Amino acid sequence: MPPEPPIPNNASTAAALAASRSKRVSTACDFCRKRKKKCDFRYPNCSACSRAGVRCTIPPPGPQVANSSVPRDQLENLQKRVKWLEEIVRRKTGITVTDMATGTPVDGEGDPDWWYQVPSIIATGSRSAATSMPSPAGSGGSSVTAAGTSEASPGVGAELPNVGEIFRDQLEHRRPSVARPSTSPRVLRLGSLEEAEQVSGKYFDSMDFQYPFLSRTEFMGHLRYIYAGGVPTPEVHNMYHIVVAIALLMGSADPNKAADFYHASQETMSAALQNEDLPAVRALLCLALYTMFATSGPSIWHVLGSTLRLAVSMGLHKPKIYSSPTEEEMAKRAFWSLYNLDRLISSTLGRPLGIADEDISVDLPREINEDGTEAPGASAMTIPLQVMRLRRIFSRIYRYLYSNLPRPSPQEVAVTLSQFRRELDEWRMNAPVIPGAILYSTSYFDYLYYTTILLMYRPSERNPTPDTTSIISCGDSSxxxxxxxxxxxxxxxxxxxxxxxxxxxxxxxxxxxxxxxxxxxxxxxxxxxxxxxxxxxxxxxxxxxxxxxxxxxxxxxxxxxxxxxxxxxxxxxxxxxxxxxxxxxQPQQLPQHPHLHQHQQHQQLQQQQAQLQMQQPLMPPQPFSMPTMGTPxxxxxxxxxxxxxxxxxxxxxxxxxxxxxxxxxxxxxxxxxxxxxxxxxxx
Incomplete structure (x- = not known):
């Protein structure tokens, strides 16, 4: 009597059936359709095709892109292979291509091996090879060759590509830009929208003349949205809270209230900094300004260092192609505001500059108002532009005098300082006077002029013994x-x-x-x-x-x-x-007897001092009354x-x-x- 077949395990049978059903395709095969027979849709070959010994094929899915049929399991095999290849790309380059459209340029714009040609290009020095080599996507330049270089330029190395830019995206495991969260944590509000607009206006009335990296119109729009009950995005949440915190400190308000707004801004700081983009640069610049007014918070030196590295990584220090003129102008304003802060903080602390002037090729911002109209000499950007021009002169003075380079001769120092002085005088003479901002277009320019004169003429590492001109200029400017x-x-x-x-x-x-x-x-x-x-x-x-x-x-x-x-x-x-x-x-009025008693000398000096005061009296003592802060x-x-x-x-x-x-x-x-x-x- 033959043995009875084993009873199959229910669990394994259910799993097998589930797997079989998951692979079923509800499309009749070509063989069954021609014979007008019912197809049992078995995978990967139906029963009829198996008995006939033919390959089980189905019509191509979707639009008819091909006339020939494809194997029933070809789509699944292709999907598996695509996922496998995408995972290899992600592990090798750090680039996630899953959500990219097919045909999107990733590296080399068509030639995946172009960056391996760099050593041979450098070895041969071929200009034609360098100019024909495409630039890496996202590097911020349209070509790896130096922009604006003449074909006949004899400069050494002018024909070579920027190796750092070429290898940057290839050698770093860079995190891709992703959308920030759509929700934000708690939102602090002042008593009313009017109060919030008044407090925020103090920030723009003061800081915007020096660091115009925020748009006043855009910020006030976000402010009204927040006070209408809207939920801001993380970057707007961060910017709103820290700007209010800075404005409260500027107005000598309760420091605890300003600290509350600052701590609220830190709840979205990580989200604001998650991408290498302009909102991240703005968030760091706001943080740096806050540390100027507060006694707590991070080191402004470290914050500015991180901001400069982020800006250089984004290529803000070089000309770039942007999606719109507005984005281009705001990027320029952010970089030059950062440049202004870097020069000011470095010179105050006696530390090196964060970026060399010769490494900067981006133009200064244009004189454009908030409504987009360009008004040279009379726009909201006229005064900030004048400040930026002065900082460029300021930067060269600082690098010349406050460095460890060999000490120049006094004659060379005199000639160089004379040239700097002519530049400063020309800057002050050409400074525009804007009736709507007299304080900043007259006395503020004077203040910046004299602080720069002071930096230039006071004792420094390369000019420790200034001449008479320096002494006079230092005293008067101080x-x-x-x-x-x-x-x-x-x-x-x-x-x-x-x-x-x-x-x-x-x-x-x-x-x-x-x-x-x-x-x-x-x-x-x-x-x-x-x-x-x-x-x-x-x-x-x-x-x-x-x-x-x-x-x-x-x-x-x-x-x-x-x-x-x-x-x-x-x-x-x-x-x-x-x-x-x-x-x-007179000499005889002050006898120098070696045995004269010290007390007699003291009495004589007191009498002479009284006579001197009668001849040329000093300022009489005046009562001092502390002005009430905020009251003119x-x-x-x-x-x-x-x-x-x-x-x-x-x-x-x-x-x-x-x-x-x-x-x-x-x-x-x-x-x-x-x-x-x-x-x-x-x-």
Missing amino acids: IQVIRSYWDNYSVGKLKWIWLTLSQLYFAGITILWCLEQNARAWREHLTPPWQPDEEMMRRAIQAVVVLLEEFGKRRPGVDRLAETFRHQSTMIFSQMAYHQQQLKL QASTVPLAPVLDDVLLVDSNATMPMIDPQMAEQLFYSYNWFQEEMASYYTL
């Missing part, structure tokens, strides 16, 4: 810089940020350095090089002391800086008074009575020591202050 800050303080518009603190301190100690040069000339029986207005000079020093003390009430650590400056200024003014006495007195004052705020009662003797009735190294100490205090700034603000 007074003007301090006067600009004092005017803003008097009307309650001074920005209590570390950049203001640094510029104020630099100007103050430069005046002291100039006065020390005068004292040195007196010691050597020479005419003092700087002849300032006595009252204006003293009031400038007093203003620095007062403002440093006010900074100390708002920023930790500045009290030590104020004490150092007060000590330096006291020493300098003591030297001035002493040498002025020596010049006024009708008259100038009086200064505190400091330095006008400088004594030539201390509490022990002894003469103060005349320090011959005071000028050197003042020079090195620049570097000391830069380190202090970095420690105060974690820069």
